[in-house]
Amino acid sequence: MGELSEGDILRRILSRTGRAAAAILGPGDDAAVVAAPSGAVVATTDTLVHGPDFRLAWTSGHDLGWKAAAVNLADVAAMGARPTALLVALAMPEGTRISFVEALADGLREACDALAPGCAVVGGDLTVSDVLTVAVTALGDLEGRAPVTRSGARPGDVVAVAGELGHADAGLAVLFGRFRDADGTPLPVDDAVLRPGDLAALAAQLRPAPPVGLGPFAALAGATAMMDVSDGLALDAGRMADASRASIDFASAALGEDPARALAGGEDHALLATFPDAELPTGFRAVGRVIERGPAAVLVDGAPYEGRAGWDPYRDWDAAAG
C-alpha cells in the first residue's frame, strides 16, 4: 500500500462501496450531505479494534467490513429507524495490502446491500496506525415515527426477540477452543475439523446478520421498547428493565436448545423488543414478560437470573498473543 496516496486508497475504497439512495452529496468533499426527510437523524458509532474485537487470523478483510457495518446497522434498527448512510474511519498499519482494503470495502457494501438496502458509505477517513481499527458511524431515518427507546417497557408487555441468540458466542467458543496454539495465538480455521453446526456458529460470530429490516416493523407494530442485544441477552435485558423501571421474566423454554448460552452470550445483534399485544410482528418470537419492578431486574422462569452476565474473552486479550 506504500506507493499509493491516501487519496488513491480512498478512491479505490469508494469505487466499491456503492451509492447511498439518501446521499444528496456523496464522498469527495469536506463532508457528505444525507437526506433526513423526517427532520431528524438517528446516529450511532461503534468501533472494531484488532485484538479486543477481532483477530486477523480468523477475520478476513471482507468479514471485517461486513461486521463493522452490521453492528452499526443493528443499532440504527434498534431505534425503529431505517439506516441511510455509513461513515467509515479506517486506521491501518503501513504494510496493509490494498487487496485487504478492497475486500473490506466489498464487505461494507455487501452488508449494506443484504441488511439495509439503499444504505451505503457516504464518507470516510484514512489514517496510519499500528493497530488496525475500523470506526463506523451509521445514520438512519425514522420516517416520521418516534424513536423506540429502551425505557418504554411496561408490566404486562410481551418480551420478544428477532434474530439469533447464542450463536455468535458458540462461534467464539469454537475459535478460542479449537483454533489457537498452546500459547493462545490464533490459528487459521481448518474447515476439515469443523463439526456440524460450527459453520453457522462461525458465521454468526464473523459475519453477523442482524434483522435490521425488522426494526421499523417493530416500531410500526407498537413496540414499547427496543434494543440491540450486543452484550448478552440477560445483561441487555437488565439495562432495558432498569431504564424502564420494570423487571423482565424470561421463559427458558422459549430460549432454544441452550438457554444458558442464549442468556449470557454476547454479540448476537438480535433485536430485543417489548409489545403490548400478544400478536407479534413477523420475525419476532415471544421469550418472556415484562413484570412489575422487583429486587431482580432479570428473572428466568420466575426466579432471579444468576447466570454469568456475559462472556467476553476478547477483554482478556493479551497483545503478545497476536
Added chain:
Amino acid sequence: MGELSEGDILRRILSRTGRAAAAILGPGDDAAVVAAPSGAVVATTDTLVHGPDFRLAWTSGHDLGWKAAAVNLADVAAMGARPTALLVALAMPEGTRISFVEALADGLREACDALAPGCAVVGGDLTVSDVLTVAVTALGDLEGRAPVTRSGARPGDVVAVAGELGHADAGLAVLFGRFRDADGTPLPVDDAVLRPGDLAALAAQLRPAPPVGLGPFAALAGATAMMDVSDGLALDAGRMADASRASIDFASAALGEDPARALAGGEDHALLATFPDAELPTGFRAVGRVIERGPAAVLVDGAPYEGRAGWDPYRDWDAAAG
C-alpha cells in the same frame, strides 16, 4: 482506569460533554436522535491517531479533545453548515488514566462551546486499543441552504481565506525542531525557552480555532466554492481548482509575512472560499483570483506554484521513537 467499567467511563465522559441543542434523544440508548430541520444532514468523520497525528509528550488530554472536535467542526463549516452534534469513538490503552479521559471530554466540550455553540457530543463508543485513537463524526444542518462544494469556483471569482495560514505549521516546526531529544523522542515543551510568537504557533498546532461560525456566513454571502484548508493552502486550492475545472492564482503579498509557509503548511483549518463579488463577508480576506483553467492548477503572482506541496513530518513517524 482498570477498575471502572465501560459504562462507568462513558457516564463520566458524558457528564462533562454537555447537551446538544439539536439533541432529540441524547446519549444512553442504542443511538442518538438529532434534529435535522432542513431535511438533510451534513456528516463528516476525521480521526486522530497517536503517532501520526499527535504525541502525548506535546498534547494534553484537553488539547486532544479540543483538536478532535475542531478539525471535524471545520469540515462541517466548509459546507456552509452549522455543526449540531458530535459522535466520539475512543480507543484507549488499558492504562489510560481517568483524569486524562475527563480532560479529553472537557476539551471536546470547550471546543464546541467556543467554536460552534449549541453543538455537543450526542453519542460515543469506548474500546481498548494499544494505540490511543479518537475518531469523531460531526453532524451539521444547512438551515435550508444548498451545500457549498469545492467544485463551484468560476473564473473571475475572488479567492478568499478566513482564519490563520501557516501558524499550525510553524507550531509543528517548534515542536519538531526544539522539543525532541537526540533520538527524535518528543520532550515536554519548556515554556522558558519559547521565543516571541512561539506560543501562538503552538496554540495553532495544538488547539486550532477554525472560523467555524463563518461557514454559514460565507454561504449566505454567495460563496461559489468552499473548503477546509487542512493539508496546506496550495494543495487544497489545487483540489478546489481541479474540482472546479479552473485555476487559482494567489497574490503572495496577501499571504502574510511568510507566504511560502502559508502556501505549504498543513493543519491550518482555515476556510478557503471563492466569491463572485469583491465585497467579502466579515472575516474573509482576498488572497487571489480564480482564472481560466491553464496547465497549472495553482499559481502565485501569475507563475505556476512550484513550492512544496505540504510538509507532514508526522507521516515519517517512527513508532519506536514514541
